[in-house]
Amino acid sequence: MPITVDHEQRRQKIAGIATDIIANKGLDGVTIRQVAAMAGFSTTIVTHYFATKRELLMYTWRAAASRTRSRVDRVFSDSPCDIQGCLEALLPINKAGIRDWKVYFAYWHVASVNSQFAKEQRYGIKLTRNIIRRVLKNMVHQDLLASKTDTLVIAKRLLIYVQGIAIQTMVNRYEWSPKKQRDFLENELGSLLH
Amino acid sequence: MPITVDHEQRRQKIAGIATDIIANKGLDGVTIRQVAAMAGFSTTIVTHYFATKRELLMYTWRAAASRTRSRVDRVFSDSPCDIQGCLEALLPINKAGIRDWKVYFAYWHVASVNSQFAKEQRYGIKLTRNIIRRVLKNMVHQDLLASKTDTLVIAKRLLIYVQGIAIQTMVNRYEWSPKKQRDFLENELGSLLH
Numbered sequence: 598m599p600i601t602v603d604h605e606q607r608r609q610k611i612a613g614i615a616t617d618i619i620a621n622k623g624l625d626g627v628t629i630r631q632v633a634a635m636a637g638f639s640t641t642i643v644t645h646y647f648a649t650k651r652e653l654l655m656y657t658w659r660a661a662a663s664r665t666r667s668r669v670d671r672v673f674s675d676s677p678c679d680i681q682g683c684l685e686a687l688l689p690i691n692k693a694g695i696r697d698w699k700v701y702f703a704y705w706h707v708a709s710v711n712s713q714f715a716k717e718q719r720y721g722i723k724l725t726r727n728i729i730r731r732v733l734k735n736m737v738h739q740d741l742l743a744s745k746t747d748t749l750v751i752a753k754r755l756l757i758y759v760q761g762i763a764i765q766t767m768v769n770r771y772e773w774s775p776k777k778q779r780d781f782l783e784n785e786l787g788s789l790l791h
Numbered sequence: 792m793p794i795t796v797d798h799e800q801r802r803q804k805i806a807g808i809a810t811d812i813i814a815n816k817g818l819d820g821v822t823i824r825q826v827a828a829m830a831g832f833s834t835t836i837v838t839h840y841f842a843t844k845r846e847l848l849m850y851t852w853r854a855a856a857s858r859t860r861s862r863v864d865r866v867f868s869d870s871p872c873d874i875q876g877c878l879e880a881l882l883p884i885n886k887a888g889i890r891d892w893k894v895y896f897a898y899w900h901v902a903s904v905n906s907q908f909a910k911e912q913r914y915g916i917k918l919t920r921n922i923i924r925r926v927l928k929n930m931v932h933q934d935l936l937a938s939k940t941d942t943l944v945i946a947k948r949l950l951i952y953v954q955g956i957a958i959q960t961m962v963n964r965y966e967w968s969p970k971k972q973r974d975f976l977e978n979e980l981g982s983l984l985h
Contacts, residue, residue, distance in 0.1 A: 620903075620904070621904060622904055623900060623901060623903075623904040623905070624818075624819070624900065625818070625819065698903075699903045699904065702896075702899045702900040702903045703900045703903075705896045705899065705900070705958070705961070705962075706817060706818065706896045706897045706899070706900045707817060708961075708962060709814075709817075709892075709893045709896045709897075709961055710814070710815060710816055710817040710893065711817070715962065718962050719962055719963050722959070722962060722963070753959075754979075756955075756959075757952065757955030757956060757958075757959060758951065758952070758955060759955075760954070760955045760958050760959075761950075761951030761952060761953075761954045761955035762951060764899065764951075764954050764958075765916070765947075765950075765951060765954075767899070767902075767903055768899075768902060768909060768912050768913055768916060769913050769916070785948075788982065788983075789982075
């Protein structure tokens with residue numbers, strides 16, 4: 598009987614290993630050979646799913662971005678006007694968030710010298726901005742924000758604050774505790790929205 | 792007659808080449824061998840100045856940070872209350888700024904997985920925050936800001952805005968023209984200070 602292989606599961610396993618290498622050692626440590634060894638696969642199997650290191654890195658980046666958006670979506674589906682909660686879900690506020698932000702740092706560097714990754718990154722920023730905007734629109738709809746609010750401008754500013762806070766946190770996690778990140782964000786939201 | 796060698800000039804030449812490689816190809820491209828070839832030096836000469844790749848990278852990072860601070864200092868010595876001008880000097884608003892920000896992106900990634908670089912980065916953020924704070928204190932002194940202003944808190948927030956704007960710009964330079972960066976900053980300063 599042929600062995601049934603769950604290809605999507607394998608792809609995710611390989612990307613998960615690449616993520617761990619990036620988060621612990623940095624991009625330099627990611628090689629098809631190393632990933633294969635850690636997964637217990639031959640390099641042939643790995644290159645069946647990812648023909649090049651670049652393909653593997655792109656998939657790994659998309660997986661991190663997708664995980665972050667899923668965290669926001671969970672908050673959003675519970676409380677569609679919870680702007681504080683949705684933005685917190687974007688921050689490196691817990692282990693999963695910190696791991697994904699390490700991947701983002703790696704990709705910001707790659708995107709700054711590679712146009713294909715830069716394009717992907719612009720697309721990711723646009724998606725994230727739209728998620729924030731969706732919450733703001735709900736708030737307008739529920740009279741929690743003035744109807745004349747320019748939700749695009751506010752969403753851009755909020756994303757900039759989130760990215761700035763994330764950088765501070767990633768550089769100095771002792772100073773930027775989850776509580777400090779939340780408080781800082783709350784303060785910015787207070788200044789911006791009220 | 793012995794040939795006089797300007798060691799500091801050589802060190803800077805080597806670091807300048809490393810900077811160009813980082814900004815054009817990424818950190819991966821930096822090797823002692825490659826840098827030596829581009830400088831027209833033997834690898835022995837390069838390793839005389841930088842025993843390891845890590846030493847070269849640390850020096851290169853410090854040089855970028857130091858160039859950025861020099862740009863701010865020039866604005867500051869001309870007009871010690873020009874907060875807009877000093878913050879603009881921190882942004883990727885011209886070729887020199889963009890080149891240095893490419894180095895920062897590379898180092899954020901390295902710092903996220905290397906404690907020695909992370910420590911250096913925290914120190915750099917503190918220095919930059921203090922430069923911003925110095926301007927704010929001058930503004931208080933000249934009655935341009937209320938005397939009760941918490942200059943540390945405001946400096947932290949401003950640095951976060953600058954880093955957030957820089958990320959947007961580095962990812963999408965077509966959208967984030969120098970004018971847009973300036974306008975955005977002016978708007979944030981308006982909300983925060985007045």
